[in-house]
Amino acid sequence: MKDILGEIVEKKKAIVAEAKRKMPLAEVKARMQPGTFRMSKVFKKDAWNLIAECKLQSPAKGRLNQTHTVEQLAAIYAANGASMLSVHTDPHFLGCNEDFCKVRELVELPLLRKDFVIDDYQLYEARMLGADAVLLIARILSPEQLKEYLYTAWSLGMDALVEVHDEVDMAAALTTPAEFIGINNRNLKTFTTSIEQTLQLLPYADKERVLISESGVLCADDARVLREAGCDGILVGEGLVRAGDIGAMTNALADIDAGNDRKMMA
Numbered sequence: 625m626k627d628i629l630g631e632i633v634e635k636k637k638a639i640v641a642e643a644k645r646k647m648p649l650a651e652v653k654a655r656m657q658p659g660t661f662r663m664s665k666v667f668k669k670d671a672w673n674l675i676a677e678c679k680l681q682s683p684a685k686g687r688l689n690q691t692h693t694v695e696q697l698a699a700i701y702a703a704n705g706a707s708m709l710s711v712h713t714d715p716h717f718l719g720c721n722e723d724f725c726k727v728r729e730l731v732e733l734p735l736l737r738k739d740f741v742i743d744d745y746q747l748y749e750a751r752m753l754g755a756d757a758v759l760l761i762a763r764i765l766s767p768e769q770l771k772e773y774l775y776t777a778w779s780l781g782m783d784a785l786v787e788v789h790d791e792v793d794m795a796a797a798l799t800t801p802a803e804f805i806g807i808n809n810r811n812l813k814t815f816t817t818s819i820e821q822t823l824q825l826l827p828y829a830d831k832e833r834v835l836i837s838e839s840g841v842l843c844a845d846d847a848r849v850l851r852e853a854g855c856d857g858i859l860v861g862e863g864l865v866r867a868g869d870i871g872a873m874t875n876a877l878a879d880i881d882a883g884n885d886r887k888m889m890a
């Protein structure tokens with residue numbers, strides 16, 4: 625079985641080395657403004673939150689969307705109720721820093737810089753690009769790095785979404801004071817997704833944290849199941865970028881609680 629994550633991390637080391645060569649950390653820091661924790665301001669525990677992802681390509685499935693640019697996707701998500709956007713900057717997803725900056729110019733919503741953080745340089749770089757939050761993947765970091773990078777992100781005024789894939793990752797995440805925990809539904813061996821993964825891991829989670837289910841959420845029914853199980857939000861890429869009507873799908877995934885409100889009012 626191909627170790628896609630391992631390959632991505634290996635290439636990332638070279639990408640970070642090249643980025644450091646082109647722009648040393650001191651220069652990145654000089655170009656950076658402190659962030660204002662915009663993710664924490666928007667995301668509230670027990671409310672429903674949609675992080676809509678600008679994802680043109682998946683390493684597992686290839687090209688997902690040929691009809692929209694990252695900016696077009698961002699504009700549709702922002703106009704249709706997403707709480708926050710996730711923008712890939714890794715080339716395996718056809719992401720790049722330039723696209724991230726274009727989206728930053730375009731929308732007011734908090735932005736997650738979606739990348740594979742393996743070096744604290746990337747945290748400063750994320751803030752320089754205007755990110756409000758970074759992804760910290762427990763599987764590719766030691767427990768010490770996870771804590772250190774979380775505190776560094778906070779020191780820069782950014783939030784961090786700590787991503788877990790199994791009980792071991794969850795235990796590591798819970799040794800940190802992470803406010804946001806993302807449970808990824810992607811099996812890292814087969815790269816298939818199932819929201820069952822979130823349902824199985826939720827009992828191991830700390831219910832005081834903001835819990836976000838990531839990957840493989842394909843329709844409003846999936847989102848409703850996750851909401852009823854106790855999730856506070858979802859992160860969705862493929863389910864949105866492959867939808868026939870991306871705006872309508874964004875609305876449907878963002879508005880999961882509306883049905884309950886209507887039921888309560890009836």
Ligand SMILES: O=C(O)c1ccccc1NCC(=O)[C@H](O)[C@H](O)COP(=O)(O)O
Nearest residue numbers: 628682683684838839840860861862863
């Ligand atoms: O998406 C992939 O194929 C993938 C392969 C290897 C490592 C990570 C991968 N995805 C990263 C992501 O975080 C997803 O883009 C995100 O959770 C959204 O998933 P989905 O809604 O299933 O597109």
